[in-house]
Amino acid sequence: MAARDRLAFALDAPDLARALPLLRRVAPEVGVVKVGLELFVRAGPDAIRAVREATDRAPRVFLDLKLHDIPRTVERAAANAAALGVELLTVHAAGGAAMLGAACSGAGDACRIVAVTALTSLGAPDLRALGVADEPAAWVDRLTDLAIGAGCAGIVCSPLEAAAVRARHRGALIVTPGVRPAGAPSGDQARTSTPEDAVRAGADLVVVGRPIHEATDPGEAARGIVRSIAAALGET
Numbered sequence: 652m653a654a655r656d657r658l659a660f661a662l663d664a665p666d667l668a669r670a671l672p673l674l675r676r677v678a679p680e681v682g683v684v685k686v687g688l689e690l691f692v693r694a695g696p697d698a699i700r701a702v703r704e705a706t707d708r709a710p711r712v713f714l715d716l717k718l719h720d721i722p723r724t725v726e727r728a729a730a731n732a733a734a735l736g737v738e739l740l741t742v743h744a745a746g747g748a749a750m751l752g753a754a755c756s757g758a759g760d761a762c763r764i765v766a767v768t769a770l771t772s773l774g775a776p777d778l779r780a781l782g783v784a785d786e787p788a789a790w791v792d793r794l795t796d797l798a799i800g801a802g803c804a805g806i807v808c809s810p811l812e813a814a815a816v817r818a819r820h821r822g823a824l825i826v827t828p829g830v831r832p833a834g835a836p837s838g839d840q841a842r843t844s845t846p847e848d849a850v851r852a853g854a855d856l857v858v859v860g861r862p863i864h865e866a867t868d869p870g871e872a873a874r875g876i877v878r879s880i881a882a883a884l885g886e887t
C-alpha cells in the first residue's frame with residue numbers, strides 16, 4: 652500500500668463552506684478522507700459527495716460516526732452508509748457483539764466496519780471513572796477481540812496500543828488517531844505518537860486532523876506526513 656493511502660485526513664469542519672477549501676488543498680495528497688460527526692450532522696450525504704468529487708482520483712471515504720445503538724438500528728444505518736459509497740464506517744466496540752455483527756451485515760462487502768475501542772482522549776483515570784477495571788491496553792485488547800470475533804474488518808486504537816493489537820490479530824485493519832508529528836500540540840488527545848511510530852507499530856491507517864488544519868500550508872503538512880510514513884516503511 653502506498654504511503655499516501657496510509658494517511659486519513661480528518662475533515663473536521665463546522666460546515667461544507669469551511670470544509671471545501673481545506674478539502675481541495677489536502678485531498679490530492681491523501682488516500683483517505685475522514686468525515687466525522689461535526690460535518691456529517693451539518694452537511695450529511697453532501698459531505699460524502701464533496702469528498703468523492705474533490706479530485707479526479709477520488710479519495711476513499713471514511714465515515715466516522717462511531718455508531719452505538721441497538722443492533723437493528725445500527726444495521727440499517729450501516730446499510731445506508733454503504734449505499735453512499737462509504738468504504739470505512741466506525742461503530743463503538745462497546746456496543747457489543749450483536750451490534751457489531753449487525754453493523755457488518757448491514758454494511759455488506761463494499762463497506763468495512765471498523766470498531767472504536769477506547770477513545771484516544773481517554774486515559775486510565777477516565778476508564779476507572781467509567782467503571783472499567785482494565786488498564787487502557789487491556790481494555791483495548793478485550794474490545795478488539797470482541798470486534799474481530801464479531802466479524803469487523805478492524806479497530807481504532809491509539810498508536811500506543813497498535814503493536815499489541817497487531818500481535819494478536821495479524822489480519823486486522825488497524826486505524827490510529829492520536830497521531831501528532833514531532834513537536835505538534837496534542838490538543839485533547841491523551842495517548843499520542845508520531846506518524847512514523849504509529850506505522851512502525853503496525854497501524855495501517857493513521858488519522859490526522861488538527862496538525863494539517865492548523866498548518867499554514869495544509870497541503871504541505873499532509874505531504875510531510877506522507878513522507879514520514881514512507882520513510883518509516885522504508886520507501887525512501
Ligand code: C5P
Nearest residue numbers: 661687769770771807828858859860861
Ligand atoms: O485533530 P485530530 O488529529 O486530533 O483528529 C483526530 C480525529 O480522529 C478526530 O476526527 C476524532 O474524532 C477521530 N477519532 C479519535 N479517536 C478515536 C476515533 C476517532 O480521535 N478513537
